[in-house]
Amino acid sequence: MSEPFLIGRDMTGGYGKGPDILHNCTIGVDKGEIAVIVGPNGAGKSTAMKAVFGMLDVRQGGVFLNGKDITKLSPQARVREGMGFVPQTSNIFTSMTVEENLEMGAFIRTDDIKDTMEQVYTLFPILRDKRNQAAGELSGGQRQQVAVGRALMTKPTVLMLDEPTAGVSPIVMDELFDRIIEVARTGISILMVEQNARQALEIADKGYVLVQGANAFTGTGKDLLADPEVRKSFLGG
Ligand SMILES: Nc1ncnc2c1ncn2[C@@H]1O[C@H](COP(=O)(O)OP(=O)(O)OP(=O)(O)O)[C@@H](O)[C@H]1O
Numbered sequence: 522m523s524e525p526f527l528i529g530r531d532m533t534g535g536y537g538k539g540p541d542i543l544h545n546c547t548i549g550v551d552k553g554e555i556a557v558i559v560g561p562n563g564a565g566k567s568t569a570m571k572a573v574f575g576m577l578d579v580r581q582g583g584v585f586l587n588g589k590d591i592t593k594l595s596p597q598a599r600v601r602e603g604m605g606f607v608p609q610t611s612n613i614f615t616s617m618t619v620e621e622n623l624e625m626g627a628f629i630r631t632d633d634i635k636d637t638m639e640q641v642y643t644l645f646p647i648l649r650d651k652r653n654q655a656a657g658e659l660s661g662g663q664r665q666q667v668a669v670g671r672a673l674m675t676k677p678t679v680l681m682l683d684e685p686t687a688g689v690s691p692i693v694m695d696e697l698f699d700r701i702i703e704v705a706r707t708g709i710s711i712l713m714v715e716q717n718a719r720q721a722l723e724i725a726d727k728g729y730v731l732v733q734g735a736n737a738f739t740g741t742g743k744d745l746l747a748d749p750e751v752r753k754s755f756l757g758g
Pocket residue numbers: 536539542560561562563564565566567568569609
């Protein structure tokens with residue numbers, strides 16, 4: 522089997538000089554696929570995402586993008602390599618307008634960003650309507666659209682999303698998942714953490730269950746949904 526397009530492999534590490542949070546943790550995603558990370562609160566899902574994005578030093582293991590070792594690169598350098606990241610919290614500038622948020626997202630670009638902005642507005646039409654409104658005035662689901670749109674502005678090849686559907690209604694969650702599938706169909710790899718484990722695994726090509734900073738179960742979304750142990754412990758039966 523070939524190595525996934527993006528992989529954080531056997532990552533061990535923690536915050537600053539603190540204890541290890543991740544223990545030989547591996548997460549990754551293939552080209553144009555959706556990989557989903559689930560697990561209990563405090564399992565280290567966000568920490569694993571931050572490690573892959575370079576916001577955390579890994580003490581062992583490494584991160585590879587398209588076969589290239591990017592373990593030592595800064596987050597900004599990883600953006601230049603084609604990675605986009607939507608963190609779990611503080612993922613938009615609330616006092617700026619929707620359009621200013623998208624412009625900020627394109628910070629590394631020196632070319633014309635108009636076409637990409639159009640694509641974001643086509644993907645999320647409500648953002649076009651609210652382009653001149655402060656992002657902080659938007660609903661939870663709309664804010665998440667701003668956050669995803671902002672990350673798309675760098676034209677990433679891989680998009681990392683930490684709980685994109687946090688705090689939204691089931692209907693809005695379904696809509697966001699549909700948009701995420703749409704993004705994946707354009708060839709962008711999606712690596713995302715999700716609290717709505719069952720629904721997320723349904724759209725996942727690959728799923729990871731993390732427990733206490735380590736891989737507990739890995740498989741296709743389908744496999745995990747069918748696994749009695751995963752069902753009992755993580756999907757509510
Ligand atoms: N900035 C930080 N500094 C020190 N420790 C942290 C920091 N962020 C998280 N931790 C610790 O790392 C562990 C894993 O936290 P993390 O946020 O990665 O879990 P999670 O799986 O994303 O949880 P949740 O489902 O609640 O988002 C926890 O014990 C947490 O206290």
